[in-house]
Amino acid sequence: MITRSATIEEIDELYLRWNDHINASALFRRALREEMEVRGVDPDELRELLERAREQGYTLDEIVKNTNRFDDLQSLVEEQQSQPTTEDATED
Structure with a gap:
């Protein structure tokens, strides 16, 4: 698997730091799946x-x-x- 970087806003970083149990990669993949669904x-x-x-x-x-x-x-x-x-x- 290739690791890519993504730009996030400071509020995103702050929230992720508060909640370091959240898997940001999973959120990214979920968002991509939603985009795939929109496009059929x-x-x-x-x-x-x-x-x-x-x-x-x-x-x-x-x-x-x-x-x-x-x-x-x-x-x-x-x-x-x-x-x-x-x-x-x-x-x-």
Whole structure:
């Protein structure tokens, strides 16, 4: 997992310091899930597509470079799946 930094306001920092038991990473992930829901993206489907793309040999950087939304990732995975493998090509 990659750690990213986020800018928070002083009031956020103060509140988190008062309540150091709060997992700020979990709050961030929850907010992202809410954004996904608003945009009609199922996190489980997104996770599955990402895993399939990684299994096909794509790095996260390549996925980011070649896609910018859920439908693009789905197309990328399906395109790669529909291409014949080297073994299939030599059988023809």
